[in-house]
Amino acid sequence: MAVTFYNLNSESGLQKLDDYLLSRSYITGYQASKDDITVYAALSTTPSSEYVNISRWYSHIEALLKLCGVSEGKGVKIESSACVVEDVPASPPVAEKKAPVDEDDDDDMDLFGEETEEEKKAAEERAAATKASGKKKESGKSSVLLDVKPWDDETDMKKLEEAVRGIQMEGLLWGASKLVPVGYGIKKLQIMMTIIDDLVSVDSLIEEYLTVEPANEYIQSCDIVAFNKI
Known part of the structure; x- marks a missing residue:
C-alpha cells in the first residue's frame, strides 16, 4: 500500500x-x-x-x-x-x-x-x-517544610502548633514537626506538610490562614524552607 x-x-x-x-x-x-x-x-x-x-x-x-x-x-x-x-x-x-x-x-x-x-x-x-x-489521572503532590515564627519568647509554642495543625482543608496533610532555637530564648516551629498541588496553594495557606486571626495571635510570620515535588 x-x-x-x-x-x-x-x-x-x-x-x-x-x-x-x-x-x-x-x-x-x-x-x-x-x-x-x-x-x-x-x-x-x-x-x-x-x-x-x-x-x-x-x-x-x-x-x-x-x-x-x-x-x-x-x-x-x-x-x-x-x-x-x-x-x-x-x-x-x-x-x-x-x-x-x-x-x-x-x-x-x-x-x-x-x-x-x-x-x-x-x-x-x-x-x-x-x-x-x-x-x-491523579494530581501531583508536593512535600513542603515551613518555618513558623512566634511573636516573642513568651509565645506559647504548644498553642502555636495547635493553631497550625488546626487548619484543615482538602488536599492538606500535616506531618512531623520540631522546635528550633532562633536566639534570645526564642524558638521557631518547623513543620512538614504534604499537599495536593491542584487543591492547595501554599502562598494562600500562609496569607489567608496562618497569618490572620485567630492563628496570628501566636504566629508572627511563615516562610517556605523547602518545596519538593513528590
Missing part, C-alpha cells in the same frame, strides 16, 4: 500524522512495513512529546531499527514484523512533487486518504479511552 505524506516537518503536517496514528499502531495498520520507514525517514527531528501518537509510533520504529542493527549506509525492509538489512541509498526517499498549494488550503490537505468506517470507529473508541484515562 503506497503512502503519501505532506510536509511532515510542519505543524499542520505533524498534527495530521498524529490524528492518523490515533487509530493505528503503524502507518498501514497493525503491522510494521516499509511505509513506516518511509515516513520515519521523512521526519528531520524527533517529534515533540505533544504529538502523543507520533511519539509512540516513532519510538516503536526507532527500537525496531536498532533491533535490526541498521548502520550507516544500510537500510531496512520489514516483512511480517521481521526485518532484513539490505544495501540502500543513505538518503531517505523523497515524496513525489506535487503542484504548489496555497497555504490557506494546507489544513484541508488529505494526508493519508479517506478513512474507512472501521478506522473511524477505532479512532473514536481510542479518543474516548484517552479522555477517560486523563480524568482518572
Whole structure:
C-alpha cells in the first residue's frame, strides 16, 4: 500500500500524522512495513512529546531499527514484523512533487486518504479511552517544610502548633514537626506538610490562614524552607 505524506516537518503536517496514528499502531495498520520507514525517514527531528501518537509510533520504529542493527549506509525492509538489512541509498526517499498549494488550503490537505468506517470507529473508541484515562489521572503532590515564627519568647509554642495543625482543608496533610532555637530564648516551629498541588496553594495557606486571626495571635510570620515535588 503506497503512502503519501505532506510536509511532515510542519505543524499542520505533524498534527495530521498524529490524528492518523490515533487509530493505528503503524502507518498501514497493525503491522510494521516499509511505509513506516518511509515516513520515519521523512521526519528531520524527533517529534515533540505533544504529538502523543507520533511519539509512540516513532519510538516503536526507532527500537525496531536498532533491533535490526541498521548502520550507516544500510537500510531496512520489514516483512511480517521481521526485518532484513539490505544495501540502500543513505538518503531517505523523497515524496513525489506535487503542484504548489496555497497555504490557506494546507489544513484541508488529505494526508493519508479517506478513512474507512472501521478506522473511524477505532479512532473514536481510542479518543474516548484517552479522555477517560486523563480524568482518572491523579494530581501531583508536593512535600513542603515551613518555618513558623512566634511573636516573642513568651509565645506559647504548644498553642502555636495547635493553631497550625488546626487548619484543615482538602488536599492538606500535616506531618512531623520540631522546635528550633532562633536566639534570645526564642524558638521557631518547623513543620512538614504534604499537599495536593491542584487543591492547595501554599502562598494562600500562609496569607489567608496562618497569618490572620485567630492563628496570628501566636504566629508572627511563615516562610517556605523547602518545596519538593513528590
